[in-house]
Amino acid sequence: MVLDERLKQIFIELTSIDAVSGKEAPVAEYINKFIGNFGLKGFADGASDLSNGNSGNMIVEILGGGEHLLVAHMDTPRSTARLNHQFHQDRITSDGTTPLGVDDRGGLSSILFALERAVRDGNLKPCTLLFTVCEETTLAGSIYYKPAPAVKYGFVFDSYLSPGNFVSETCGAINFELVVRGVSAHAGISPEKGVNAIKIAAEAMAGFPFGRIDEVTTANIGIVKGGTGTNVVCDEVHMTGEIRTDFTHHGEEIMAKVISDFNKVCEKYGGKLESKHFWDFLPYSVKEDDKPYTHFSKIAKRLGLNPSPKKSMGGSDANSLNVKGIKTINLGVGAQNPHGNDEFILYKDLKMASEIAYQLLTTEIE
Numbered sequence: 001m002v003l004d005e006r007l008k009q010i011f012i013e014l015t016s017i018d019a020v021s022g023k024e025a026p027v028a029e030y031i032n033k034f035i036g037n038f039g040l041k042g043f044a045d046g047a048s049d050l051s052n053g054n055s056g057n058m059i060v061e062i063l064g065g066g067e068h069l070l071v072a073h074m075d076t077p078r079s080t081a082r083l084n085h086q087f088h089q090d091r092i093t094s095d096g097t098t099p100l101g102v103d104d105r106g107g108l109s110s111i112l113f114a115l116e117r118a119v120r121d122g123n124l125k126p127c128t129l130l131f132t133v134c135e136e137t138t139l140a141g142s143i144y145y146k147p148a149p150a151v152k153y154g155f156v157f158d159s160y161l162s163p164g165n166f167v168s169e170t171c172g173a174i175n176f177e178l179v180v181r182g183v184s185a186h187a188g189i190s191p192e193k194g195v196n197a198i199k200i201a202a203e204a205m206a207g208f209p210f211g212r213i214d215e216v217t218t219a220n221i222g223i224v225k226g227g228t229g230t231n232v233v234c235d236e237v238h239m240t241g242e243i244r245t246d247f248t249h250h251g252e253e254i255m256a257k258v259i260s261d262f263n264k265v266c267e268k269y270g271g272k273l274e275s276k277h278f279w280d281f282l283p284y285s286v287k288e289d290d291k292p293y294t295h296f297s298k299i300a301k302r303l304g305l306n307p308s309p310k311k312s313m314g315g316s317d318a319n320s321l322n323v324k325g326i327k328t329i330n331l332g333v334g335a336q337n338p339h340g341n342d343e344f345i346l347y348k349d350l351k352m353a354s355e356i357a358y359q360l361l362t363t364e365i366e
Helices: 005-015 025-036 102-121 140-144 197-206 248-269 291-302 317-323 347-362
Strands: 058-062 068-073 091-093 127-132 153-159 165-170 172-181 211-214 217-226 236-245 272-281 308-312 327-332 344-346
Touching (some): 025 127, 068 102, 091 347, 102 127, 102 344, 153 165, 153 347, 172 197, 236 248, 317 327
Antiparallel strands (some): 058 127
């Protein structure tokens, strides 16, 4: 399949910009210049106050802004510096030494190409474009975003799924940090004077519900740090982890039990526990009679696609927007193997994602 040269150019230009989370300013500048070429204006909000980055979200309100959003994020999870594009018979890749940046420059390219086409065709409808910051790290952009009162629905272009598939529901995720505090002592001369935080943490972690707890819940401790020397009874161990589940009350119950279990082991050996946790993102579920679901289904069928709702155990800007009362789904753009050096996107998927964006830019939600 031959990729449209203009779409290819936009994708190359965007993926060539090195802009990880918190460093999105060059992408925002690109978008501003791009839309300015055909008389549109955008503005940056104050999301940088939350993200501590160098740019806010870029917002483009078309014909008053309408009632629906098209969304893509401006950051990449890893640097694309020294990216060398490879154009194969059916796909675009890097040369394997860097990521391609397809997450989410694939979605961003699709929207901008479709926007340029819709302006040229003269059939833009009212809508708002939202280009967010720090999606890959904290969702700070979409968390900060303050929607206009008229905005009711959203379409995020940020799923690895192929076009036609869309994420209609996700779990939520609790992030937590546990700190076990013991007492240091010389491990050879007077170990009995110490309280070994590693021993406490190890026994407590042995009872942690690692892995899949049930059909809708997983738990993990992914980072463990502690110790200063082989001859020192360790007095401090830090553990960082997460709990993912469809139900907030279930997540809170599991978190409370984890803290209780760790406290019991600490008390057993004379240690102390410090803990903190927060919801990184909350679950959402968009039903088949909700407008984003029905509107996208009509568009997909019009384009010869089979609209297929999926559940995801990952989070995106769609989670933040749903929390704000904006019914939002995350659309497949075909950004495959995201975050790895083997990322790729098929020409047919990039083209179809731009067709979907074009339809969303040129049709009103019924």
